[in-house]
Amino acid sequence: MQIGIVKNGYRTIVGGALVALLCVGTLLPSCSNGPRPEVSFYYWKSRFTLGSTERQALESNNVQKLYVRYFDVDIHPLLGRATPLAVVKGDSLPRCTIIPVVFIKNRVFDGASPLEVDSLSQKVAQLVGKINQNYGINPAEMQFDCDWTVKTKDAYFEFLKKYRALTRQTLSATIRLHQVKYPKKTGVPPIDRGVLMYYNMGKISADSRCSIYDRENAQKYISSVGSYPLPLDIALPIFTWGIQIRQNMVVHLLNKMNDGHFANDPHFKKVASNRYRVSEPCFKGGYYFKQGDEVKIETISDEELNEMAKDIRQNLKAYPQNLIFYDLDSINIKQYEIKVYQKLANRMR
Numbered sequence: 408m409q410i411g412i413v414k415n416g417y418r419t420i421v422g423g424a425l426v427a428l429l430c431v432g433t434l435l436p437s438c439s440n441g442p443r444p445e446v447s448f449y450y451w452k453s454r455f456t457l458g459s460t461e462r463q464a465l466e467s468n469n470v471q472k473l474y475v476r477y478f479d480v481d482i483h484p485l486l487g488r489a490t491p492l493a494v495v496k497g498d499s500l501p502r503c504t505i506i507p508v509v510f511i512k513n514r515v516f517d518g519a520s521p522l523e524v525d526s527l528s529q530k531v532a533q534l535v536g537k538i539n540q541n542y543g544i545n546p547a548e549m550q551f552d553c554d555w556t557v558k559t560k561d562a563y564f565e566f567l568k569k570y571r572a573l574t575r576q577t578l579s580a581t582i583r584l585h586q587v588k589y590p591k592k593t594g595v596p597p598i599d600r601g602v603l604m605y606y607n608m609g610k611i612s613a614d615s616r617c618s619i620y621d622r623e624n625a626q627k628y629i630s631s632v633g634s635y636p637l638p639l640d641i642a643l644p645i646f647t648w649g650i651q652i653r654q655n656m657v658v659h660l661l662n663k664m665n666d667g668h669f670a671n672d673p674h675f676k677k678v679a680s681n682r683y684r685v686s687e688p689c690f691k692g693g694y695y696f697k698q699g700d701e702v703k704i705e706t707i708s709d710e711e712l713n714e715m716a717k718d719i720r721q722n723l724k725a726y727p728q729n730l731i732f733y734d735l736d737s738i739n740i741k742q743y744e745i746k747v748y749q750k751l752a753n754r755m756r
Contacts, residue, residue, distance in 0.1 A: 443755070447472040448470065449731055463745065475495065504546075509549075512553075524566050549579075606644035611650060652703060
């Protein structure tokens, strides 16, 4: 059993190394054009700890809600069954509203029997409940992230029904662009709200196209957003990554690595606006780079974020309640002016 101690306005949970920080501020008044969506963030690390950059982003943008990834569910390579992975541990958690998120690999539902689906819903609910208890919170909403397919939709949707029956919580789930465009084929999940993931639009490749955001590709789907039969919140990308390329083939995805990691490294020579070539072999960020390898940096500019907000707003029929940015991390936050999130929310109304 954990004991809560209040000290100088902060709550420490003995045994869980959990300190609650206060998210301060009130929402700005809404514009006459319509209600302004709440600015919020995903937190997607397995250890919850906030540095000064993340705290400033929360406070400066009046963030009242965080979507925290609790754990992943995947088929364990040795056990051969669905298993929770990378369960969140934390030494700090803001007192703003926490929405737990569980990411489930699509293959978990591939060929899953009704008995397995029922068991999974119970086990996930138990683990989520245990984490909630450790953090001393009782969330009213739960979110699931799964890129389901036509083949797995029945099992996934049954899982959502079972989970709702067990917990009686409000349920939300992530929705991809292809699922928005083809709801009759892919199905509509039995949830209260969807979150349109407006990123990861293309294949990670060695060519010049950006896999995070491609407006030409997005235009093929965006007109369907207004007719989707669920209320939709919006998730926008603020993350960046590098792609290690060898002989025109993708070798590694370099998470949390941006232009700044390579610009002043003598082992890398800039050959294009978002490309570096390895001039001599080296190790960097735990990866080995051969001479001649290239690194392609994919990131999202302020202009592209504004472009996304404009395109989405023109096609939505209802105002989103939440504008969620993926994800809250100092590397991502430092790329933008601190109030850019509020400005984008204003564009959504």
